[in-house]
Amino acid sequence: MAKSFDVVVIGGGPGGYAAAIKAAHLGLNAACIDMYINKDGKPSLGGTCANVGCIPSKALLDSSWKYHEAQEGLAVHGIDVKSVKMNVAEMIKRKDAIVKRQADGVAMLLKANGVTWLQGRGKLLSGKQVEFTPHEGEVEVLQAENVILAAGSEPIKLPMAPLHDGLVVDNSGALEFTQVPKKLGVIGAGIIGLELGSVWSRLGSEVVVLEAMDTFLPMVDRQVGKELLKNLKAQNIDVRLSARVTGTKVEKNKVTVEFSDSESDQSMVVDKLIVAVGRRPYTEELFSADSGVNLDERGFIFVNQSCATDVPGVYAIGDIVRGPALAHKATEEGVMVAEIISGHNTAINYDCIPSVVYTHPEVAWAGVTEEQVKASGDAYKTGVFAFAANGRAAAANETGGFVKVISDENTDRVLGVHIVGPQASEIIMQAIIAMEFGASTEDLQMMVFAHPGLSEVFHEACLDVDGKAIHSAKRKRKK
Numbered sequence: 001m002a003k004s005f006d007v008v009v010i011g012g013g014p015g016g017y018a019a020a021i022k023a024a025h026l027g028l029n030a031a032c033i034d035m036y037i038n039k040d041g042k043p044s045l046g047g048t049c050a051n052v053g054c055i056p057s058k059a060l061l062d063s064s065w066k067y068h069e070a071q072e073g074l075a076v077h078g079i080d081v082k083s084v085k086m087n088v089a090e091m092i093k094r095k096d097a098i099v100k101r102q103a104d105g106v107a108m109l110l111k112a113n114g115v116t117w118l119q120g121r122g123k124l125l126s127g128k129q130v131e132f133t134p135h136e137g138e139v140e141v142l143q144a145e146n147v148i149l150a151a152g153s154e155p156i157k158l159p160m161a162p163l164h165d166g167l168v169v170d171n172s173g174a175l176e177f178t179q180v181p182k183k184l185g186v187i188g189a190g191i192i193g194l195e196l197g198s199v200w201s202r203l204g205s206e207v208v209v210l211e212a213m214d215t216f217l218p219m220v221d222r223q224v225g226k227e228l229l230k231n232l233k234a235q236n237i238d239v240r241l242s243a244r245v246t247g248t249k250v251e252k253n254k255v256t257v258e259f260s261d262s263e264s265d266q267s268m269v270v271d272k273l274i275v276a277v278g279r280r281p282y283t284e285e286l287f288s289a290d291s292g293v294n295l296d297e298r299g300f301i302f303v304n305q306s307c308a309t310d311v312p313g314v315y316a317i318g319d320i321v322r323g324p325a326l327a328h329k330a331t332e333e334g335v336m337v338a339e340i341i342s343g344h345n346t347a348i349n350y351d352c353i354p355s356v357v358y359t360h361p362e363v364a365w366a367g368v369t370e371e372q373v374k375a376s377g378d379a380y381k382t383g384v385f386a387f388a389a390n391g392r393a394a395a396a397n398e399t400g401g402f403v404k405v406i407s408d409e410n411t412d413r414v415l416g417v418h419i420v421g422p423q424a425s426e427i428i429m430q431a432i433i434a435m436e437f438g439a440s441t442e443d444l445q446m447m448v449f450a451h452p453g454l455s456e457v458f459h460e461a462c463l464d465v466d467g468k469a470i471h472s473a474k475r476k477r478k479k
């Protein structure tokens with residue numbers, strides 16, 4: 001007889017494993033199928049995020065930042081460091097240990113919660129049956145009351161820049177360089193391109209980022225995007241906009257990249273090339289034609305606001321469905337779906353999802369950009385305050401950047417917060433909490449912020465919305 005479960009989750013990334021754990025918390029009998037095999041040939045949970053995405057990239061960003069600081073950021077504190085050396089192999093080893101710790105942690109949590117981890121490929125059939133093909137052993141068909149598809153996404157491939165063993169790589173390969181490339185090309189000035197470009201630039205690579213669009217980070221508030229671009233240029237990261245890659249050639253351990261910009265056709269020779277031109281939903285062999293699941297016009301699994309597909313009892317979450325491809329969005333969708341399956345009435349506020357770019361300075365935002373609110377025609381106010389006027393930022397020698405707050409002109413409700421500067425990834429959560437509770441900038445103006453703290457910049461930006469910032473010589477006149 002077929003094994004049966006209350007919930008079968010296909011995919012063990014931040015969406016899938018969270019869904020399985022939450023289902024178990026709610027008393028459901030859950031299984032989580034995951035097929036990922038790591039570079040040591042072992043099954044490893046946690047998906048792209050833990051294995052080749054968020055976590056390893058942050059490990060390398062932290063290591064490379066420490067190296068950069070040791071070289072260039074300590075003298076100002078009176079610390080004299082001689083002969084700083086980078087051991088790339090050690091850095092990669094440390095990254096691998098962090099990845100293992102994360103993945104093992106997920107396995108431990110599944111076990112502790114009684115979730116069955118099935119190592120292999122899952123495929124949804126009709127009638128909420130799931131075909132499970134283990135890495136070793138016989139194919140079996142599981143029967144599920146509910147199925148959650150959480151198969152994630154995969155890097156988009158460029159036909160004119162095919163991957164080439166260790167030379168032309170995607171995000172996974174860019175985490176495995178054993179030496180610092182002298183010259184590094186990056187195709188795509190998206191979040192992945194900028195984060196990975198930053199890592200190797202800090203370690204000494206000459207980095208050129210080729211971006212097809214004429215706008216830098218179009219989803220980011222223009223004022224913030226401009227500030228980040230200025231900072232990246234100061235770090236010698238050469239971001240070329242309107243530069244569309246037309247071809248690549250690998251010869252004698254070097255890569256020639258051909259591209260055209262607004263003026264001419266050009267080419268450059270690099271030691272390594274990272275292709276980071278976006279990700280697409282991973283739907284290959286995920287469901288049978290008669291399963292009843294449909295795709296939308298962009299290739300994502302079609303779901304409603306509650307992540308329900310067209311088949312009752314079958315849900316899809318994370319990168320495989322509409323919305324931002326972010327781990328934390330996937331996790332919350334997983335939790336929501338497990339609760340819905342258990343009969344709870346749950347929803348996600350999709351207007352309140354933070355986004356972060358872990359460059360230096362960090363960029364973080366939530367809600368609408370000034371361009372979006374302008375286009376909507378709604379009346380709005382803005383407040384901006386610079387880290388340069390903040391004592392804690394000065395003490396840390398991190399005075400670049402600012403916080404920008406956008407609020408509704410009539411209700412004063414916070415509509416968007418945009419940060420470029422130190423600890424932006426942490427400060428943004430104050431904005432998320434405020435927005436989730438429907439706060440006005442006046443609510444935030446009246447709160448007491450600890451001094452000295454970087455969060456005071458957020459407070460002063462809220463005050464600046466009404467021309468009330470205390471530490472500003474150029475105070476706006478209140479209307």
Ligand SMILES: NC(=O)c1ccc[n+]([C@@H]2O[C@H](COP(=O)([O-])OP(=O)(O)OC[C@H]3O[C@@H](n4cnc5c(N)ncnc54)[C@H](O)[C@@H]3O)[C@@H](O)[C@H]2O)c1
Pocket residue numbers: 054158187188189190191192193195210211212213243244245246276277278279324325326355356357358
């Ligand atoms: N910090 C984070 O939260 C984080 C980190 C990494 C990735 N992610 C997510 O992963 C996803 C993928 O990231 P990404 O950076 O790969 O994709 P992206 O879509 O953000 O950026 C890819 C860029 O490549 C450019 N491009 C495409 N074809 C090109 C060509 N032929 N020549 C030059 N440029 C070209 C595009 O114009 C685009 O700007 C995103 O949704 C991102 O949000 C998030």
